[in-house]
Amino acid sequence: MLKKSLVVLMLMAAMLVAVACGNNNNGNTDAEGNNQNQDDVNAAAGEGEDSIKIVAAHNQTDPENPYQDGLLEFKEVAESESGGSIEVEVHAGTLGTSESELVESLQVGGADVVLVSPGFMSNTGIREIDLFALPYLFDSYDHWEQTVDGEVGDEIADIILEESDNKFKLVGYWSAGVRHYYGKQPLQSIDDLQGMTIRTQTSGVVADFWNQTGAVPTDVDWGELYQALQQNVVDSAENAYPYFVQQNHHETDNGRYTTETGHDYTTRFLLINNEEFESYSEEHQDIILEAAAASVEAERQALYEQEEEYRQQLLEDGGEINEIDKAPFIEIAEPLQDEVAEEIGVTHLLEQIRDMR
Template identity: 25%
Template sequence: MFNKKKFIALGLTGLMAATLSVSSLAKVTLKLSHNNNKSHPVHISMQNMADEVKELTNGEVIIRIYPDSTLGNQRESMELIQSGSLDMAKSNASELEAFEPLYGAFNVPYLFKDTEHYYKALLDPEIGGKILASTEGKGFIGLTYYDAGSRSFYAKKPIRSPEDLKGLKVRVQPSPSALEMTKLMGASPTPLAFGELYTALQQGVVDAAENNPTALTLMRHGEVTKFFSEDEHTIIPDVLLISEKSWAKLTPEQQQAVKLAAAHSMMTHKDLWVKMTDEEVKKAKETLGVEFVKVDKQPFVEAVKPMHDKALADPVIGPYVQKIDALR
């Protein structure tokens, strides 16, 4: 005998199951890899971005962040994201130069006058905007920039001039610009994964490194190198990237939410970076006994002047370097 109530109940159950199925299909989880730890300001800023994406999409897009190179070092992450095996990654302009030459514009030593000049370039649609979009069709696209501070040399001895770098093996990122800069300053550049650097400094595999001051405390490099020489040779932005395959999984509304949250996180990160860097410098001095050495930058500037001249003449990055110079 036909049971109307049972039929309706079964129909409603089926409808609810179908609705739940569609809802679960609509949810997207994106894995984001980076090489810093959870206390690093860039991690905190990306977590803020992930929280905003979740809110803006009503939980339809979840970004799970994997710190400390748990999904591979920075280079490996870039290769995974380019192939579509990884959704998102934090890299930087130095690493990205090998994948897209335009990022090399940011790697020219002493290009930026100060932080204000740096942000003008990043926020300029004709400079920062076009460079982020330049990798479309190459497997990934740029979403936003994060301030990673100015980079200086640190070692077991003070480095007050390029003369002090002669004969030293200096850990650098694997980019043509970093290699050329270090050679012009008289040192021997040694590309090495960031996660391996503490042991390399401790065991003398390399004599020095170059990074922002947070590396002294957050990566504990100040335990094995006691002199941070403030030559401030580059200000290289970190870059948040997403695989084109993962980007295509998102609806236009979800893409807009991700872009908006990424842009917001860049600007909140600006203040966070300053605050946390000041705190880490204080810790490095008071807890680890690191000496911060003021240097005359002019000899360093003169040593790498050929790089600036070469960059201006380069048909790819030259127009961008000219535009950045014009913003001074």
């Protein structure tokens, strides 16, 4: 009898402890004053979500560039807003310095978020995005922003999703600056490009434009361009100040002279693997889209600030800059715009863009 009494007392004591623990919520209450247990608190902080890891990549090897600023902002917002249930791993050129490598990584699952240009994306068969690769399409950053942040940008995003069979989701438009010619000699007129090799895309509308100027588009990997300019592999290249000055291209024999052709207010696509995105919870999807929007703002701001900063650095380093009459270049570009827009079925979008000037 004594043993049975002891057993009963021990069971009663255990029950009292369990009740007390169940009522202990460390003082946490919900908005209506009801108690929350610790699991509810953890879930509210994001710990209740399944953890996911996102690999985000761009092709620039120097981490001091707007691409890196944008992806680091993406990382910060995604991780902080998710309470740590989203981890973002940022790669600066380590998954490939060629944008075609990044697109392939996105396709096969080696990366979840990548930054690519329209020219390389068109290699996937989505021809409509060549619209944003057309030279002299925009005449200012305001014009560019109105376009990509408006109806035209929305329609292109829908096209990318649909024509990639729901594989690629566009989550932001970034800029890579205003592109200019730089080479072994300044351009005084368009005739100076005759027979000159230029590192640029070797297919698509960009290559067509440079071919019509008389230049010879030549394929050189971005990570190898400094050496190619120094060793006379190519006569020239074209890019925006924050990118080629960071890589010291202006200090090479064939990169010393910059002519401000201003032929491209560039567009870059921030893409996410949509199959992965659709597998995330609705909460995680919302956070990723919020992080993408924050990254757009951060990248553009960094780019705009660096345009003048690196232009000035080029001059201080002994590089030379000259202006040129753009009319002959635009005379080549506009018929090319019309031809390509009709071919890829976006004439209506081209007209919208022109009307916003």
